[in-house]
Amino acid sequence: MVLTGAVVMRAGGHTRRRVLSVAGTAVGAATLTGCGLFDDEPEPAPEPDPLQPLLDEALALAAAYDRAIAAQPDLGVRLTSLAEDHRAHAAELARLIGTALPSASAAPSSSASATDGDTTADLRKAEQAAQKTAVAACRTAPRERAALVGSIAACRATHAEALR
Amino acid sequence: MIEELTGALAAEEAAIYAYGLIGVHLASAEQDRARTAEQQHRVRRDELVDRLDELRASTGPAPAGYRLPFEVTDRATALKLAVHVEDGVAQAWRVVLPVTEGTERVDALSALTESAVRATRWRRLAEVTPLTLPFPGRPG
Incomplete structure (x- = not known):
């Protein structure tokens, strides 16, 4: 039972990390666009699914x-x-x-x-x-x-x- | 996890029992293959007993008999039973994957994969097509 609980928590953590990472990418892109340095760059693609x-x-x-x-x-x-x-x-x-x-x-x-x-x-x-x-x-x-x-x-x- | 590992243990025990009946109906080279498969199932069985012991789970005595899905009377039914038990072992290990992590999950996947590969070999000897299943270990 304890082990099963740990698995669930880890799985949840993984999801959170992915969400944070995607959010970080979006913020970074917005900042760079604001500087006007990368106006010609295409919109960053959303992070692909690991599968x-x-x-x-x-x-x-x-x-x-x-x-x-x-x-x-x-x-x-x-x-x-x-x-x-x-x-x-x-x-x-x-x-x-x-x-x-x-x-x-x-x-x-x-x-x-x-x-x-x-x-x-x-x-x-x-x-x-x-x-x-x-x-x-x-x-x-x-x-x-x-x-x-x-x-x-x-x-x-x-x-x-x-x-x- | 104990429940899933106990299921894998029951499937390995069933396979060991079945291979004891399968061998006598096969040709000599096929008998060697059956003996090798039985030995591999014994190794898995022993590992499962140790792991369940670590988890302080009682494995209970092995069942005295295993109800065969059909009678084994000749080479064709022996090969059919070999495919059947390997598919069963693959199903039992597949459910271990979600409740394990890291190397323990990879080990369970090895057990699933080895059963699926043996089932493919038995299908080839039985001249059953297709030789493969799209989702080994998925019930139904």
Whole structure:
């Protein structure tokens, strides 16, 4: 019970720090704009969600599978479900973050035939790297996000296994 | 946390029990794999017993029997049970993630991941597709 309480407090602290950090960025930007030194600078983007890199990675992996399948259609049977897993991750992460996924027209499949596509060995390496990203994200995630991010990390490991 | 760790312990015990029945129905190379998996579950089980002991939680005696979801009569049902128990262990470890932090959470994630990877290997041997689940450990 005591340990559970500590987890809740830490998670709350994390959120507060993020709020403060975002507020600090806004104040800093307002001050600089006031000085007139950075009038040409664009508005600072809001601080990205810590899970945004994981979402970007899921979409990049799905696109890599699409390219591989386009280049070697006989791999489709093996790779299609793996690409779908990544799209499912991206959809869940987008819902959690509260962002929209890029529209389907941005999908790279139309131009995919121009490239050779990744080999399954390339894809396996990419999955292993992406698993590490997800493990690191799970470690620092607030408790309400830990299970989803953990499942994504585990899934990426199973993809590396499926590509052996 | 004690409740979640106790759930993981029950799943590990169930896996150890199941692998005892699975092995005899498998081909020789597959039997080695089953033995390795069983050994890995024993290591996790022992770690959980130690951790629960640290937390001063009574683990109680291991259940005398484990109710199988279906009868194991041949290689096909043995492989199916192997997939089933690994999915179950993955589910039990997934719920540990929100109630742990730092290295303890990473360790729970390793247990979840190892079960998910073993389930993928058993699916490949059973020629079950797809080989992977989008969210290992998520129930349903």
